[in-house]
Amino acid sequence: MVNLQERKIFISNWFESLQANICHALEQADGGASFQEDIWQRAEGGGGKTRVIQNGNILEKGGVLFSAVFGKAPQQILSRFQLENANFFATGVSIVLHPKNPMVPIIHMNVRYFELSDGQWWLGGGIDLTPHYVFLEDAIFFHTELKKVCDKWHKEYYPKFKKWADDYFFLKHRNETRGIGGIFFDELSENETFTFQDRWGFVQDVGLAFAPIYTTLMQKNSSLPYGETEKMWQAIRRSRYVEFNLVYDIGTKFGLETGGRIESILISMPPTAQWHYNYQPAKDSPEAQTLSYLKKGIDWLAIHSPK
Amino acid sequence: MVNLQERKIFISNWFESLQANICHALEQADGGASFQEDIWQRAEGGGGKTRVIQNGNILEKGGVLFSAVFGKAPQQILSRFQLENANFFATGVSIVLHPKNPMVPIIHMNVRYFELSDGQWWLGGGIDLTPHYVFLEDAIFFHTELKKVCDKWHKEYYPKFKKWADDYFFLKHRNETRGIGGIFFDELSENETFTFQDRWGFVQDVGLAFAPIYTTLMQKNSSLPYGETEKMWQAIRRSRYVEFNLVYDIGTKFGLETGGRIESILISMPPTAQWHYNYQPAKDSPEAQTLSYLKKGIDWLAIHSPK
Numbered sequence A, B: 001m002v003n004l005q006e007r008k009i010f011i012s013n014w015f016e017s018l019q020a021n022i023c024h025a026l027e028q029a030d031g032g033a034s035f036q037e038d039i040w041q042r043a044e045g046g047g048g049k050t051r052v053i054q055n056g057n058i059l060e061k062g063g064v065l066f067s068a069v070f071g072k073a074p075q076q077i078l079s080r081f082q083l084e085n086a087n088f089f090a091t092g093v094s095i096v097l098h099p100k101n102p103m104v105p106i107i108h109m110n111v112r113y114f115e116l117s118d119g120q121w122w123l124g125g126g127i128d129l130t131p132h133y134v135f136l137e138d139a140i141f142f143h144t145e146l147k148k149v150c151d152k153w154h155k156e157y158y159p160k161f162k163k164w165a166d167d168y169f170f171l172k173h174r175n176e177t178r179g180i181g182g183i184f185f186d187e188l189s190e191n192e193t194f195t196f197q198d199r200w201g202f203v204q205d206v207g208l209a210f211a212p213i214y215t216t217l218m219q220k221n222s223s224l225p226y227g228e229t230e231k232m233w234q235a236i237r238r239s240r241y242v243e244f245n246l247v248y249d250i251g252t253k254f255g256l257e258t259g260g261r262i263e264s265i266l267i268s269m270p271p272t273a274q275w276h277y278n279y280q281p282a283k284d285s286p287e288a289q290t291l292s293y294l295k296k297g298i299d300w301l302a303i304h305s306p307k
Helices: A004-030 A075-080 A136-153 A157-168 A196-221 A228-247 A250-258 A262-268 A286-292 B004-030 B075-080 B136-153 B157-168 B196-221 B228-247 B250-258 B262-268 B286-292
Strands: A036-041 A046-054 A059-072 A087-099 A106-116 A121-130 A182-188 A272-274 B036-041 B046-054 B059-072 B087-099 B106-116 B121-130 B182-188 B272-274
Touching: A004 A046, A004 A059, A004 A087, A004 A106, A004 A196, A036 A262, A046 A262, A059 A262, A087 A196, A106 A196, A106 A228, A121 A136, A121 A157, A121 A196, A136 A157, A136 A182, A136 A196, A157 A182, A182 A196, A228 A272, A228 B228, A228 B272, A250 A262, A272 B228, B004 B046, B004 B059, B004 B087, B004 B106, B004 B196, B036 B262, B046 B262, B059 B262, B087 B196, B106 B196, B106 B228, B121 B136, B121 B157, B121 B196, B136 B157, B136 B182, B136 B196, B157 B182, B182 B196, B228 B272, B250 B262
Parallel strands: none
Antiparallel strands: A036 A046, A046 A059, A059 A087, A087 A106, A106 A121, A121 A182, A272 B272, B036 B046, B046 B059, B059 B087, B087 B106, B106 B121, B121 B182
8 A cells, every 4th residue: 555645745845846956947048037936835734835037038927836735625626526525635836937039939837746535646737838939840849859758658648648738728719729739638547557656757757858848949049039020929929828827727717716825826927918909910921820820639740741 | 568579679779879979979088099890790690899999099998899699598598597498689888998098097887688588688787997096086986976877766776786896896816806896787677666667777877977987087087197117007907907807707708608709808808918926016105005995895985084
């Protein structure tokens, strides 16, 4: 029998170091600002460390959040698992970064562990990329790296979790994806095929993949030139990010409803955003081209091959 | 027996003229821009006229929307009234205006009529004001005018509908009201106390009160000076408006879920918005003073009297 008590301490400690390592790598790559830290406690049990970067050389605003919380399981969880009463434990790392230069993409990552007092547990998470301007080589790089992480653990992970991301990071009311997707997964538990170690190893690799992937994109694109047009388009794309997070994102909605620390939950909001009435980019413009890529089901790894 | 067929044509025609009259009054008061009109049809029945103003002298972005739509009642309505099947008809005018000068408040108004094929009908609506900076004299003026409209029809309207607005225009996750409230009402139907004419007369008066109230505030405050600090605070207050509309507003949520015309639904979004991490205005600053007024239950009409 697994010692859940030890396991959860081990997992939350690992997530806490992941936060520290990612912040360090991002500070190095940014070269202009460092993270400020707010430590908070949750009245009902547990707490977290919110690390925020603002007005860096490359990163305009972003957060790398760690939390480990516990207490009575909220009603939604009880209903979901048909339980009358249970305690929960949840720990994870969440990241959203909004870069200054519109040529650098917005990125999001989350890895999390959830446990109920009846012994059920599962892992979840995802990484997705939201370029203001889609560069095919970046999209291919991003999906190639994610596929490598997935393939190491199971051949079915990448196709399954890539589709899951397409379906999840989708603005139904605009019929467009938030960006070029990535991977998304939830409720990974143990079964005949997978042990805890299989699932946890995969989630650790997702967490470890984040910094190398994003610092590569920061370095590659942050010196590209841009002007007023590109800043305006960035602000419009950021407004779609706001719409996704406030209307659809499960973590955000759950946080707002259950009264989490509001400044941590909404650190995902961009520093600025604009809404123009009925804005339509000019035909064949880079903006129109980007829109044409905001669709479900694009096979980024096959996109080079002419069909 | 009332001829519902005639009544709904009459009501929607009246709302359509209200839209035209309000747009005319706003153009006169703005003096710099005029409304552009988009006429749209709804595949399932009906349509609307979306009128949008952008980059005026006073109004930076705003919409005055008319619609009259019909078809199969959506599931939410059927469940609400325990019906298996019904058709609906809905018509109304909706307004949100975002001024350029932070000293001029954001305003919202809605008046609407709803009818089901089983003969049930009701009226609803509201007006509320969201100042970026609360001026007490404006708040008193605004609530005094609304009370006049209410008192003409029933002594209980103002206290009841003022409280309803406080409760409705409330950001639970920030524990703050959207602005200084106003009035909000729904499901006004006929009963022993009120005839259709009583309810409709009241709703007409709410609609007619809008232009004189807001053009007064436009004229009074649009030449007040402001600088970078005030523009930044305006952008922060606008972000709260975004949060309210995407997270709580029933009309917006309903529109996004049922697939209405997205550019009309989201015309309520501000032209720009900013999210700063953990922004706290300086003690005793005008910004801090404004925050202190974003509370439920303030009796604006008694606020002069020292207690």
